[in-house]
Amino acid sequence: MNPIYLFFHKTGSPPWFYKYSGKLIPWLWALFLALTIYGLYLGLFVAPADYQQGESVRIMYLHVPTAWMSMMIYGLMAIMGFIALVWRIRIMEVLVISSAPIGAAFTIIALITGSLWGRPTWGTYWVWDARLTSELVLLFLYFGVIALYNAFDEPRKAARAASLMSIVGAINLPIIYFSVEWWNTLHQGSSMGSDGPGIHPSMLLPLLLMATATKFYYGANLLTRARLCLLKQDHRKRWVQDLLSKESN
Amino acid sequence: MSRQATGTAFVALLRRDFLLAYRRRAELLQPLVFLLVVVTLFPLGVGPSPALLANIAPGVIWIAALLATVLSLDSLFRSDFEDGTLEQMVLSGQSLALIALARTVAHWLVAGLPIVLLSPLLAMWMNLPDEGLLILIESLAIGTPVLSLIGAIGGALTVSLKRGGQLLSLLVFPLYVPLLILATSAVSAAVVDLPYTGQLGLMTAGLIASLTLAPFATAAALKLSLS
Numbered sequence: 161m162n163p164i165y166l167f168f169h170k171t172g173s174p175p176w177f178y179k180y181s182g183k184l185i186p187w188l189w190a191l192f193l194a195l196t197i198y199g200l201y202l203g204l205f206v207a208p209a210d211y212q213q214g215e216s217v218r219i220m221y222l223h224v225p226t227a228w229m230s231m232m233i234y235g236l237m238a239i240m241g242f243i244a245l246v247w248r249i250r251i252m253e254v255l256v257i258s259s260a261p262i263g264a265a266f267t268i269i270a271l272i273t274g275s276l277w278g279r280p281t282w283g284t285y286w287v288w289d290a291r292l293t294s295e296l297v298l299l300f301l302y303f304g305v306i307a308l309y310n311a312f313d314e315p316r317k318a319a320r321a322a323s324l325m326s327i328v329g330a331i332n333l334p335i336i337y338f339s340v341e342w343w344n345t346l347h348q349g350s351s352m353g354s355d356g357p358g359i360h361p362s363m364l365l366p367l368l369l370m371a372t373a374t375k376f377y378y379g380a381n382l383l384t385r386a387r388l389c390l391l392k393q394d395h396r397k398r399w400v401q402d403l404l405s406k407e408s409n
Numbered sequence: 410m411s412r413q414a415t416g417t418a419f420v421a422l423l424r425r426d427f428l429l430a431y432r433r434r435a436e437l438l439q440p441l442v443f444l445l446v447v448v449t450l451f452p453l454g455v456g457p458s459p460a461l462l463a464n465i466a467p468g469v470i471w472i473a474a475l476l477a478t479v480l481s482l483d484s485l486f487r488s489d490f491e492d493g494t495l496e497q498m499v500l501s502g503q504s505l506a507l508i509a510l511a512r513t514v515a516h517w518l519v520a521g522l523p524i525v526l527l528s529p530l531l532a533m534w535m536n537l538p539d540e541g542l543l544i545l546i547e548s549l550a551i552g553t554p555v556l557s558l559i560g561a562i563g564g565a566l567t568v569s570l571k572r573g574g575q576l577l578s579l580l581v582f583p584l585y586v587p588l589l590i591l592a593t594s595a596v597s598a599a600v601v602d603l604p605y606t607g608q609l610g611l612m613t614a615g616l617i618a619s620l621t622l623a624p625f626a627t628a629a630a631l632k633l634s635l636s
Contacts, residue, residue, distance in 0.1 A: 245629070300583040307579055311570050320633050321566050325580060328562055328626055332584050335615070339587035343594065 172249045174390050175399040181383040188380035192373050199369030207363045217363075219277040225371040227270040229378060230298060231333075233263035237305070238330030241323030251386070253319035254393070256326060257309050258385035262378055264302035271295055290341035297336050301329040315393055418503045419511050426515030429488075436484070441523050444477040448531050459536045466535035467545060467596035468589075473531070474524050474549060475585055478556040481520040482581070483574040485512065485564040486631065495568075496635060505628035513561045513624065521553035537600070544599035544609075548592040551612045558623040559584050565630035588615060 170176045203221035210217035237259045244252035274292060275285040286292065305322045312318030359367070394400045430437055451469045452462055489495040489512075498508050528549050532542050563581040567573030595608035 297583045297586055300579070304576075304580045304583065307576055308566065311567070311573075311576055317633065317636060320636075321630070324626065324630055324633060325566060328584070331622070332587070335587045336583070339590045339611075343590045 172251050174251065174394055174397075177251050178387055178390060178399075178403075181387055185380055185383050185387075188376050188383070192376035192380055195369050195373035195376065199366045199373055202369065203363075203366035207366055208360075213281055216277055216280045219273050220363075221366050221370050223270060223273040223277060224367060225374045226266045226273065227295065228371060229374045230263055230267040230270050230295065232375075233259050233266060233378060234298060234301065234326065234330060234333065237263065237323075237326040241326045244323045245320060245327075250316070251390075253316060253323060254386045254389045255382065256323050257305075257319050258382050258389055259378075260302055260305045260309070260322065260326075262381050262385070264299060264306065266374070266378075267295060267299045267302060271299065290337075290343065293343075294333075294337045294340045297340070298333065301326075301333070305329070415503065415507060418501070419507060422508060422511035423515055426512065427519070430515070430519045437481075437519055440477040440481040440520060441527065443480055444473050444524060444527065444531075447473040447476055448534060451535070462536040463538055463600075466532065466537040467541065467593040467600075469535055470528060470531045470537075470545065471548075471552075471589055471592050474553065475556065475582070475589065477524060478520060478553065478560055479578045479581060481516070482557075482560040482564045483567075483577055485516055485561060486568040486634075487573075490568045490634065495631065499632065499635060505631060506624040509561060509565070509627035509631060510624040513557050513627070516561070517554045517557040521557050524553055525549045537596075540602065541596045541600040544605055545596045547609060548595050548612065551609065551616055552588050552592050555588055555612070555616050555619050556585065558619040558627075561627045562623055562630055565627045565634060568631070569634040588612065591615075 199221065204218055207218070207221075209215045237256050240252045240259070241256045243249060244256060271292070274295070278287070279285050305325050308325050309318045309322040312321060391400055448469060451465070455461060455465070486495060489498070499505055501508075525546060528546050529542060532545055537545060560577075560581050563577045563584075564573075566580065567577045570576065591608045591612050595605040595612070598605040598608065
């Protein structure tokens with residue numbers, strides 16, 4: 161068999177996925193913890209306070225990475241959903257629906273940290289500003305995908321419906337973003353402009369560390385959820401039965 | 410499939426949908442009455458001050474149109490799904506996207522177009538200045554087909570579920586955000602004599618994009634619901 165095809169076939173097989181993701185997960189958690197501890201230490205203790213925002217600027221080290229993740233995960237869900245629908249790979253369906261709760265959680269964290277930061281800085285917890293509004297709409301899109309998945313009885317059909325919904329949502333997301341931005345904007349521009357970041361390295365380093373750490377968290381959490389989902393879906397199949405008898409011995 | 414057969418199928422579907430709609434006139438009126446009631450509630454809720462009503466008129470009318478559309482979307486594919494017509498349509502060999510498009514066009518003509526026709530009355534109730542009236546009608550004429558096209562995806566996704574209606578609104582309202590923003594800002598701009606063609610142009614772009622893309626998503630969703 162063609163080696164590429166073989167790799168494709170193997171990764172798509174639940175027992176193979178279960179076995180190797182189990183080996184990967186501890187490393188992902190370890191990397192996440194190490195990077196988070198170091199990143200938070202740098203961000204909360206070493207990095208200087210902002211001359212205008214004071215200490216509240218430190219919320220950024222949590223807010224910005226989670227906001228990035230909330231958008232990245234939705235994009236990934238659309239890509240994985242496309243693969244799941246076109247090639248009917250079950251692992252991808254499982255990955256899409258396992259991503260949704262993590263993405264929703266990141267969105268909620270980004271919204272909460274954002275309002276906590278907005279209170280001292282803008283003088284209000286919530287404004288109908290472009291980025292806040294589009295982040296809120298993104299949260300509703302996540303809720304839609306999760307609710308759609310839960311509404312079906314048959315898990316594979318549910319996952320395919322959720323995949324389709326995430327693709328439709330992802331096509332709309334940039335349109336929503338630009339329309340809301342054009343509607344009302346208060347949020348400051350991105351900290352990472354195209355002509356290089358506009359922030360000092362002492363603040364950039366913890367930000368990048370945290371951004372990397374959240375990605376490892378996503379990986380670890382996603383694989384853990386996907387493994388559980390696979391076990392639930394396949395609980396009558398032989399590989400799960402074999403696994404269970406091995407564990408009980 | 411020859412081009413002529415495709416065209417015939419499209420027309421035949423449209424005729425069938427009109428006939429069905431005509432036989433169920435009372436069901437069609439419900440979303441429109443709902444639209445009128447929702448708009449009536451606003452002056453009762455926020456007070457009858459003409460200036461205030463004029464200020465919120467574009468938003469209120471558009472939100473009522475969104476709600477009325479979503480209300481009628483739940484039944485878009487439901488009866489065809491329940492009596493097996495949808496399966497026969499899939500088996501017919503015609504492109505499912507075309508079937509979805511015909512169904513959506515029929516939906517707009519019986520549910521969207523009446524909203525456009527009712528809008529002058531709503532504008533009068535909400536005390537919308539005359540400068541905004543024409544733009545309101547234009548924005549609804551461009552926007553309500555998009556509501557039907559995007560909503561059809563949600564309707565097709567939830568058709569096999571027993572309680573699809575609430576889920577449907579959760580799915581499609583976030584997707585309606587850009588349209589709502591563009592339409593209301595076009596009307597508000599027209600009222601204060603500002604240029605509004607940009608908004609209408611973007612809405613038309615949205616109409617073309619959803620006209621060409623949404624039927625395929627609807628077809629995929631229908632196939633999925635039937636599997």
